[in-house]
Amino acid sequence: MTTKRILSGMRPTGKLHLGNLHGALKNWVNLQNENNYECFYFVADWHALTSDYGDTGQILENITDMVIDWLSAGLDPQKSTLFVQSKIKEHAELFLLLSMITPLPWLERNPTYKEMKEELTNRDLSTFGFLGYPVLQAADIIIYKAHGVPVGVDQLPHVELTREIARRFNFLYREIFPIPEPLISDVPKLLGIDGRKMSKSYGNSIFISDTGDELSKKIMSMFTDPQRMRKTDPGRPEICNVFSFHQLYSEEESIKEIDVECRRAGIGCIECKKRLAARITEGLKSVHERQEYYRSHMQEVSDIIEDGNARAEKIAKATLGEVREAVKI
Numbered sequence: 001m002t003t004k005r006i007l008s009g010m011r012p013t014g015k016l017h018l019g020n021l022h023g024a025l026k027n028w029v030n031l032q033n034e035n036n037y038e039c040f041y042f043v044a045d046w047h048a049l050t051s052d053y054g055d056t057g058q059i060l061e062n063i064t065d066m067v068i069d070w071l072s073a074g075l076d077p078q079k080s081t082l083f084v085q086s087k088i089k090e091h092a093e094l095f096l097l098l099s100m101i102t103p104l105p106w107l108e109r110n111p112t113y114k115e116m117k118e119e120l121t122n123r124d125l126s127t128f129g130f131l132g133y134p135v136l137q138a139a140d141i142i143i144y145k146a147h148g149v150p151v152g153v154d155q156l157p158h159v160e161l162t163r164e165i166a167r168r169f170n171f172l173y174r175e176i177f178p179i180p181e182p183l184i185s186d187v188p189k190l191l192g193i194d195g196r197k198m199s200k201s202y203g204n205s206i207f208i209s210d211t212g213d214e215l216s217k218k219i220m221s222m223f224t225d226p227q228r229m230r231k232t233d234p235g236r237p238e239i240c241n242v243f244s245f246h247q248l249y250s251e252e253e254s255i256k257e258i259d260v261e262c263r264r265a266g267i268g269c270i271e272c273k274k275r276l277a278a279r280i281t282e283g284l285k286s287v288h289e290r291q292e293y294y295r296s297h298m299q300e301v302s303d304i305i306e307d308g309n310a311r312a313e314k315i316a317k318a319t320l321g322e323v324r325e326a327v328k329i
Contacts, residue, residue: 005146006150040083041082081312088313102138142165144315148180152184192205194223206219220273237262248283
């Protein structure tokens with residue numbers, strides 16, 4: 001079977017939460033463990049500047065913390081290339097060349113561009129960098145000639161724009177880039193402790209690194225069925241955020257029991273949350289053990305990043321050589 005290269009990245013905007021773990025990281029780990037994929041995962045620090053350009057003080061620290069979270073979740077530097085975007089300057093040159101051929105309306109119709117401008121009203125996002133970040137994203141992907149991009153359904157427009165840009169380059173110059181396919185993952189929708197989308201900006205996240213009292217405190221404050229005001233009220237597990245976490249962390253028999261007992265008011269929300277805290281603590285035990293290891297072996301983390309940068313740079317330089325030849329520049 002032919003090995004296919006895949007690529008994905010994350011912005012270093014702070015601690016990773018359980019939404020990141022189940023929405024992306026677990027899928028990344030599964031893909032690296034399949035023999036037919038060559039995996040490249042990168043820290044998108046330039047992308048962090050598109051919305052957080054006014055406050056860059058934490059980016060360097062966040063890069064290291066995020067790579068530690070990746071390694072703790074099970075990414076293996078022997079199987080996956082882990083690297084930092086800004087260390088591979090070829091991304092920036094390809095971004096510049098692609099920006100010359102990308103029609104402005106393609107960027108203006110990007111749904112995420114509109115949504116983030118409406119959502120992040122406390123920041124001035126009327127910048128060229130923010131409008132053009134999908135072009136940088138396209139450069140990130142195609143410079144490695146990636147065949148696949150693991151994404152959730154909400155990110156499909158970004159992959160489609162990358163496909164359009166790659167087709168346009170191939171048509172104008174010569175065929176260098178494969179047209180990447182989205183690899184749709186079945187992402188469980190995890191809400192934050194307040195019932196909204198789990199997000200660092202909302203302050204409602206359960207972080208991968210949370211342990212002990214901090215973890216229990218967050219779980220005990222989680223929103224449940226709004227119509228269940230008393231323990232004697234029957235619950236509706238299908239709309240309860242706590243139950244959605246049980247479906248990820250509890251054993252099948254326990255999930256069935258909680259479903260039945262909640263509906264007949266045989267178990268209260270407090271007891272249900274206590275059980276969940278114990279299950280998440282157990283489920284993240286190996287993750288937390290690896291976090292402790294890497295935090296006490298920071299040189300090893302630095303070496304992993306440096307090695308990944310070198311591997312990525314070699315491929316990026318080769319691709320950019322082809323691009324320059326094709327563009328005749």
